[in-house]
Amino acid sequence: MQLKNSYKQVTSPLELELHHEGRRLTPQRQKVLDLFQRIGTGNHLSAEEVHSNLINSKSKVSLATIYRTLRLLVKMGYLHELELNEGGHRYELLSHDHPDHHHLICLNCGRTEEFESDQVVLIGKQAAEKKGFKLIESTLNVRALCPDCS
Numbered sequence: 001m002q003l004k005n006s007y008k009q010v011t012s013p014l015e016l017e018l019h020h021e022g023r024r025l026t027p028q029r030q031k032v033l034d035l036f037q038r039i040g041t042g043n044h045l046s047a048e049e050v051h052s053n054l055i056n057s058k059s060k061v062s063l064a065t066i067y068r069t070l071r072l073l074v075k076m077g078y079l080h081e082l083e084l085n086e087g088g089h090r091y092e093l094l095s096h097d098h099p100d101h102h103h104l105i106c107l108n109c110g111r112t113e114e115f116e117s118d119q120v121v122l123i124g125k126q127a128a129e130k131k132g133f134k135l136i137e138s139t140l141n142v143r144a145l146c147p148d149c150s
């Protein structure tokens with residue numbers, strides 16, 4: 001996993017936006033957001049990983065709560081959700097510094113690598129324009145087996 005130094009840049013806007021939305025920043029939501037801000041963009045965590053991370057920091061929070069919190073943060077536009085196989089999901093921080101990118105996802109162990117492709121972005125844009133859709137994002141998730149699993 002690569003760590004990037006975008007923590008400082010994303011912290012304040014996220015907190016402000018949460019405030020503006022009029023949603024209550026419960027300690028649990030704050031803890032989950034803090035975790036994603038700490039690791040930065042470009043890292044993809046499962047709900048279980050978020051959970052074990054928070055357990056390690058001595059927070060008493062159930063896995064069910066983590067699932068609910070993650071879904072809410074996706075709905076609010078702060079996290080991006082990636083679908084693995086069989087209902088597995090991974091989450092990453094959404095950031096303007098880290099726009100359209102694509103993922104190679106190992107179906108066995110969940111290892112997730114990012115890549116960039118202007119072509120994918122362009123094809124999505126062209127398809128949307130052709131059908132009169134307003135483009136929101138154009139990303140490609142490639143399901144595969146990583147070298148350790150294949």
Ligand SMILES: [Zn+2]
Nearest residue numbers: 042092101114
């Ligand atoms: Zn990503």
Ligand SMILES: [Zn+2]
Nearest residue numbers: 106109146149
């Ligand atoms: Zn793998």
